[in-house]
Amino acid sequence: MGLEDFCLxxxxxxxxxxxxxxxxEAFDSKDELLxxxxxxxxxxxxxxxxxxxxxxxxxxxxxxxxxxxxxxECLSTATxxxxxxxxIMRMP
Numbered sequence: 001m002g003l004e005d006f007c008l009x010x011x012x013x014x015x016x017x018x019x020x021x022x023x024x025e026a027f028d029s030k031d032e033l034l035x036x037x038x039x040x041x042x043x044x045x046x047x048x049x050x051x052x053x054x055x056x057x058x059x060x061x062x063x064x065x066x067x068x069x070x071x072x073e074c075l076s077t078a079t080x081x082x083x084x085x086x087x088i089m090r091m092p
Contacts, residue, residue, distance in 0.1 A: 002067070003065060003083045007082035008089070013085045013089065017043070024044070029048075033048060036059055038075060040075075043085070046091075047088065059072050065090075066084065069083075071084055071087075
């Protein structure tokens with residue numbers, strides 16, 4: 001089973017993402033991050049909060065939890081998006 005098999009679904013991720021609204025408002029690089037994640041604010045908010053200023057580096061580098069794909073590569077398929085959302089929700 002891959003990480004994508006543990007995805008709780010879009011509704012659960014939406015509720016999760018809303019938790020980070022305050023941090024998102026204080027985040028300085030909203031436009032660049034939104035551009036990188038194809039305008040998906042629900043992905044951008046927790047990335048800004050959990051990864052912080054290193055978001056660009058994180059998005060562009062292979063992540064072991066994503067089967068050595070980059071988070072940006074994951075955005076190209078539905079399976080990859082589920083994998084990425086699960087990974088983000090599991091970040092400490």
